[in-house]
Amino acid sequence: MKAAVLTKVKKIEYKDVKVPQIGEDDVLIKVSETGICGSDLSTYQGTHPYKKPPIILGHEVCGFVDDLGGNVKDLNKGDKVCVESYSACEECIYCQDDKPNLCLDKKVAVSGDWQGSFAEYFKAPRNSVYKLSQNVSDSEGALIEPLAVALHALGLSNSIKGKNIAILGTGNIGLCSLICAQKLDAKEILCSDISNSKSKLAKKFGVDYFVDVSKDNLVNYVRNIFKDGVDTTIVAADYPSAIDEATEITKRAGEIITVSYFEKKLEAQWNKIVRKEITLKGSAVSCKKDFLTIIKWLETKEIDPTPMISHRFPLEKAGKAMKQMIKNSGKIILYP
Structure with missing residues (x-):
């Protein structure tokens, strides 16, 4: 597959990489649209505390299920989905207290073997994936994660x-x-x-x-x-x-x-x-209830966040998109 890879600080290369291999509890998503986050920009500029090149950036994503791990029974190929930026262990004291964002053993997107969504395909654990109705546009789907982060902060x-x-x-x-x-x-x-x-x-x-x-x-x-x-x-x-x-x-x-x-x-x-x-x-990222609330608002057309999108770039222009991001633009969307 093609991906926009941050090969070193301030250098993105559009290149061929292997399609992510999914485990029994994973979902392979064909990326439709993906947003650029402030953490992507700080990683690009070399100031992020732990995300370092070489790496594929991106975690604000909307796409369609392309393949499923053997244990995933509640999704189907072709389902439209969005993804949370982390996967909680579901067992620690914080997960049991309905605070998965504070999980002691959570996996975080764009780190380790969980590479980002600036690519044609993106792998995510099932417990990070949310099914969307066709009433939610691909652009809206790519904005759900930052909206959930904001809602979580206000919810505190x-x-x-x-x-x-x-x-x-x-x-x-x-x-x-x-x-x-x-x-x-x-x-x-x-x-x-x-x-x-x-x-x-x-x-x-x-x-x-x-x-x-x-x-x-x-x-x-x-x-x-x-x-x-x-x-x-x-x-x-x-x-x-x-x-x-x-x-x-x-x-x-x-x-x-x-x-x-x-x-x-x-x-x-x-x-x-x-x-x-x-x-x-x-306020740290978001929780399931935040995602579900934002999805409901979008499905019922109670909010329309899409005017915040100022630029769209094809994936091969990810480097140019990052330079535009530095100019303090609105939301920037990439598409394969």
């Missing part, structure tokens, strides 16, 4: 309904957080970023306020609108002052939920967090 909040929300960063997860926060009936939503193009994307999804931080001071902007601050701040950007700014704009007894990874250790205003009784939470 005490409540989103009727609350004022700030989202720092309008990359893929930030935009997905905006979509989900609206669906969960947030009162008013403010987004911030440094790109005018991101402002246009956020406005497509009906954001109430957008702060271009290259022109306006985020803290002053928020205080002018929300006085004491917002109820919940979602950190979906990895710039050094993100947690400090979130602390400043979040109201007393509010909450900060960070879904972003940071390449460097951060200083935080711990005394201010204590004085304001702010709850600070991390």
Whole structure:
């Protein structure tokens, strides 16, 4: 099969590789569309903590079942599917507590022998695969994983309904957080970023306020609108002052939920967090219930995330797509 292989930092080669060999509990998927994630970009740039070349990137994927392991009885060849980015052991204390995202022995896509979806075929364990109806488009299917990640983060909040929300960063997860926060009936939503193009994307999804931080001071902007601050701040950007700014704009007894990874250790205003009784939470990937909720919303046409897609590239142009991603574009989709 053909695949876009990251052979070294910032170098992708379109080349022939072997079709993944599936085990008894695996599913072989013929890739239809696959999205580029921020973790793909950091791996491409050589800054990811453990994903290193040579490697096939990609885990946001929609496709069709091509082959099944002997133990997989509840899927059929030709079924449309999407895939979660990890496979939980289903046995550890966290799996038993319905927190598979915290599994002590989980396998992660784009690591080890679980190569990525920037290829014609993609292997995944059955417990990571979700069947989709034909009512869900291939493009929507490729967006389910980041939407589930965003929904999981919002689900860690005490409540989103009727609350004022700030989202720092309008990359893929930030935009997905905006979509989900609206669906969960947030009162008013403010987004911030440094790109005018991101402002246009956020406005497509009906954001109430957008702060271009290259022109306006985020803290002053928020205080002018929300006085004491917002109820919940979602950190979906990895710039050094993100947690400090979130602390400043979040109201007393509010909450900060960070879904972003940071390449460097951060200083935080711990005394201010204590004085304001702010709850600070991390959010790790997603769980089954998040996937099932997003799939339901898509099947019933309650959300339409596809306007966030700004570019589409054939798989052989994956290197060009990565360079476009660096320009802070919207969602980029690859197709074989």
